[in-house]
Amino acid sequence: MIRLLLVDDHPVVRTGYRHLLEQDGDMAVVAQAAGVDEACALFAIHEPDITVTDLAMPGCSGLELIRRLRERDARARTLVFSMHDTNMLVHRALELGALGFVSKSSAPECLIDAIHSVRDGRRYLSPAVAQRLLAGTVESLAFDSLTQREFEIFRLLSRGESVADCAQALHLSQKTVSNIQTLIREKLGIQTTAAMAHLALRHGLIPADNA
Template structure:
């Protein structure tokens, strides 16, 4: 029997998880919490085999709970079940101590598969996150082809800087910057300013889209 703790701040959602999970004879929910502090207390009290954690909760949030559990028990089996479909968020969750990441847009059966895989000691990622991680890896490969000046030009373009601004900031001619811009678009496979901004956002190179380009 796999004993499960659910940590999610929506009671109706938790009820749905519990009913679905307990359709399987080998799964049983032994505790439910609506925020991170309560989740940590119940984790200590119930000693679940797998803890299913949402990231977006009132208070400290799911990422904090993952780190608290991992600090006390590095081998704890935690599975994130989240609305966030960003590969970077999934990576941060894994670094915080999660053994799996499933998006809430996945089919319900995926959660059961993930619980069993994590309990068995594996790492489980839903298919959409795997696809996004693959795309991120391809993006990273393309970004690595940029020269130092091209990379800095790319970052400044993503911030909404004009060619003239970049030329002044990097002490280059406008023609050189324009050439860099063309090379960047060819190397990265981006055809529009918006696509360039979204690529920079995905890789954490800028904090927010330039006005009008998001």
């Protein structure tokens, strides 16, 4: 039996995924979480075989969850299941240690196939994601210079979160976040939060209504 932790901030969506996956017969959803902190706590309790996570959630993103789980347990297996599937986000998720990436626009059986592949230690990309990566479509290398912590703070600030909000979400001091914000601006060559938002919007990191 493959034991799963589902992480998505929409309860109805999680219920639908759970029904789909448990119909397969050899999967059991042992826990569900709506955010990163809750997911980390449940991971420690249940030690699931695979964590299936969305990327876009209130507070920290699924990328931060991948980082934290791998930091806690280098053997942690994560699978991203998200509608936010730009090449940059796929690359970053895989670099952080995710074993698979499935677009939510994929057929339901893709998620099932992905879980079996990840369980066996094999990487899985849903067909459209794999085809786009093979085509060599790359948005921009602008974010390559950012560490995951810097990228997460960039994402939160560009979404309109305050320094205090970022500090709380990432369990950092406000001074640390302010210092990192300055470093991010230097690396990306931008001066204002508005410029951050426009850059994030251009690369599909935030929805248009955030800009």
